[in-house]
Structure formats: C-alpha cells, structure tokens
Amino acid sequence: MSNIQGKVVIIMGASSGIGEATTKKLAQEGAKLVIAARREDRLKALVESLTNNEISYAVADVTNKDEVQAVVDLAIEKYGRVDVLYNNAGVMPLSPLSEKRFDEWRQMLDINIMGVLNGIAAVLPIMKKQQSGQIIATDSVAGHVVWPGSAVYSGTKFAVGAIMEGLRQEERESNIRSTIISPGAVATELYKTISNPELSESVKEGQRTPGFGLASEDIANAVAYVIGQPEHVSISEILIRPTKQDA
Numbered sequence: 001m002s003n004i005q006g007k008v009v010i011i012m013g014a015s016s017g018i019g020e021a022t023t024k025k026l027a028q029e030g031a032k033l034v035i036a037a038r039r040e041d042r043l044k045a046l047v048e049s050l051t052n053n054e055i056s057y058a059v060a061d062v063t064n065k066d067e068v069q070a071v072v073d074l075a076i077e078k079y080g081r082v083d084v085l086y087n088n089a090g091v092m093p094l095s096p097l098s099e100k101r102f103d104e105w106r107q108m109l110d111i112n113i114m115g116v117l118n119g120i121a122a123v124l125p126i127m128k129k130q131q132s133g134q135i136i137a138t139d140s141v142a143g144h145v146v147w148p149g150s151a152v153y154s155g156t157k158f159a160v161g162a163i164m165e166g167l168r169q170e171e172r173e174s175n176i177r178s179t180i181i182s183p184g185a186v187a188t189e190l191y192k193t194i195s196n197p198e199l200s201e202s203v204k205e206g207q208r209t210p211g212f213g214l215a216s217e218d219i220a221n222a223v224a225y226v227i228g229q230p231e232h233v234s235i236s237e238i239l240i241r242p243t244k245q246d247a
Contacts, residue, residue: 003228005030008079012062012119013089015042021216022223034075036060062089062115072122082126084227087119087137094149095196105152112156132175137164139180145247149199177234179226184241186214214242
C-alpha cells in the first residue's frame with residue numbers, strides 16, 4: 001500500500017500546471033484531497049475528471065488569508081486533520097528593474113511570498129496540535145540563480161527558501177516537516193503572467209524546444225516522492241532541472 005494512501009492533502013494553486021498534475025497523481029495514490037485556486041470552472045472540471053470520490057474543491061485567492069483559512073477549515077470539516085499542505089500558487093511576471101513595474105512587483109510579493117505565509121499560518125496550529133504534518137512549497141531554480149529580468153521573481157523565491165528553512169528549524173520538535181520543490185523550466189501556463197512581450201515569447205519558445213523543459217507530471221512525481229516518505233524522513237529540498245538546462 002502506498003504511504004500516500006489516506007493522507008489528507010491540501011493543494012493550493014491546483015487548477016492548472018503543476019497543481020493539476022499533482023492532484024491527479026495523488027488522487028491515483030489514494031490521498032484525500034482538498035484543492036483550491038481562483039478558477040472554479042477549472043477546479044470543477046478537474047474534480048469531475050477523477051474517479052477518486054475523496055476530493056473536494058474550494059475557490060480561494062492565496063493573497064486572502066481568510067479564503068486560505070476557509071480551505072483548511074473545509075479539510076478539517078471533511079476529514080478531521082491535515083497531513084500535507086502544498087503551497088503551489090505562484091506568478092512569474094519577469095521584467096528588467098528599469099521598467100519599474102510596481103504593480104507586478106507587488107503581485108509577486110503578495111502571491112509568491114504572502115500566499116505561502118498565509119498557508120503556513122492556517123495549518124500550523126492544526127499540525128502542532130497533531131504533532132505531525134508536512135508543508136511543501138513550490139520554489140524554483142530562480143530561488144538559487146538570478147538572471148537579467150528575474151530580480152524580483154528570484155527575490156520572492158529566495159524568500160520562500162528562507163521561510164521554509166525557518167519553518168523547519170522552528171517546528172522540527174513538533175514533528176512538522178518542510179520541503180521546497182525547486183523546478184527549472186517546466187511547460188506550464190506561467191509564461192502568460194509575463195507582460196514583457198520579449199521575455200514572455202522567450203520563455204514560451206523555450207518550452208517548445210524539443211527535448212528541453214520538464215512536464216508538470218515530472219514535478220508531481222517529485223511531490224509524491226516527498227509525501228511518500230516515512231515520518232522520520234524530512235526532505236528539505238528537491239532541485240529538479242531539465243537535463244539540458246544550463247543555469
């Protein structure tokens with residue numbers, strides 16, 4: 001029997017890409033799922049496509065702490081516990097600092113950093129009471145490497161790494177595990193959040209290059225690997241690049 005079987009897992013940012021692929025993977029492994037995102041039509045279609053009956057969805061914006069709390073409350077109402085929170089929501093509007101895209105910077109800070117913190121804050125009291133739990137966040141190779149156009153995005157991802165390491169140190173005695181998944185180039189819709197046309201097209205074209213780029217399912221497999229470990233094993237990070245990626 002899979003070590004994922006029967007675990008109660010919340011996935012934020014579940015409506016497409018990595019979140020959608022992870023939902024399908026964990027449903028297949030027998031997890032009890034509560035999934036959330038902003039697009040209800042996508043969530044509903046995803047739930048209806050799965051034969052696993054133990055899956056619920058809620059519409060939530062990760063920047064709204066009350067909506068995030070409501071997702072966690074739904075999991076408790078249905079299953080009485082939360083074993084795993086996967087903070088996966090994120091945006092990547094790349095641009096040079098000289099373009100002064102203040103609104104996009106704020107959006108990245110709110111979604112990529114505050115979204116993670118809102119999730120942590122919502123589940124931490126429950127997991128401390130349970131004396132067990134696992135919090136996973138999608139970080140990025142950009143949380144390790146900076147390149148032109150990525151300054152603010154990389155800043156948010158470096159921050160996620162620091163927050164999740166702080167969480168590990170603070171809550172290890174409560175048996176709460178912390179993991180960041182740091183993908184390189186993945187073929188997702190993330191390029192659509194880039195308003196700079198040259199950068200958006202560059203990322204999009206990179207995804208189309210034969211033999212380059214990961215599939216969302218590759219990241220879902222990494223998440224399942226982390227969740228499938230026994231409680232005494234804590235994987236702090238998985239850094240996962242396409243073989244041909246340089247940086």
